[in-house]
Amino acid sequence: MTTQTTDKPATMLLLTPQCAGLDDTIGQTEGPFYTPxxxxxxxxxxxxxxxxxxxxxxxxxxxxxxxxxxxILDFWHADNDGVYDNVGYRLRGHQFTDAEGNYRLETIVPGLYPDRTRHIHVIMQGQNTRCLTTQMYWPSEPRNLWDEIFHPSLLMQVTENGDGQVAGFDFVL
Ligand SMILES: [Fe+2]
Incomplete structure (x- = not known):
């Protein structure tokens, strides 16, 4: 086979490095639990x-x-017991960034389920950007050491805040 590039999507062009640019946020598997x-x-x-x-x-x-x-950012994650709602829309929702590109998600910390570290799923796309499917992770999570999907560039900054947690993460499309 000599046509190894012809089946690549056109969005691959966006991966060309740019001077003084930020690194693109890496894509990750959507997994089996996405609901449109x-x-x-x-x-x-x-x-x-x-x-x-x-x-x-x-x-x-x-x-x-x-x-x-x-x-548009479409978030979904497991509940406190590590269970996804695959029937309804519990712990699933989409939103749009504001005029400064901000998003804000209020939710709960996802529970753990077998074979994975703690994570939130998201699919996002701007009007003229690639579609990014990725996951967000917690630092100091023991399962990060062996989870085969985990990537350190997707670690959120997480702080304790009273009874809850406050986390931050910027995406680059
Ligand atoms: Fe998951």
Whole structure:
């Protein structure tokens, strides 16, 4: 076979390094638990839901550092017991970045399930960007050492805040 590049998507061109640019956020597997058509909401936490409250904030940027305005981010993750809702939309929701590229997700810290470290899934895309499917991770998580999907460039900055956690992560498309 000599046509090894013809089946690559056109978005591969965006991976060309740019002077003084930021590194692209790496893509990761969507896994088996994505559900389309999620509700639009920034708060996934529901009354009586078990789990440590978590606030995640950050920005979606182009690799020249400019904000991606109106990018869609679709988040989903397991509940406090490590279980996904594969019937409804519990702990699933999409939102759009504001005029500075900010997003804000209120939720709970996901529980653990077999063979994986702690993580949040997200799919995102701006109007003129690639579609990024990736995952976000916690530092100091013992399972990071052996999880085969984990990548250190996807670690959030996490601090304890009263009864909950506050985390930050910026994406570069
Ligand atoms: Fe997962």
């Amino acid at each position: 058509n999620t509700p639009e909401r920034t708060n996934l936490r529901e009354d009586g839901m078990a789990g440590t409250p978590l606030l995640v904030t950050g920005r979606v940027l182009n690799n020249d550092g400019s904000p991606v305005i109106g990018a």
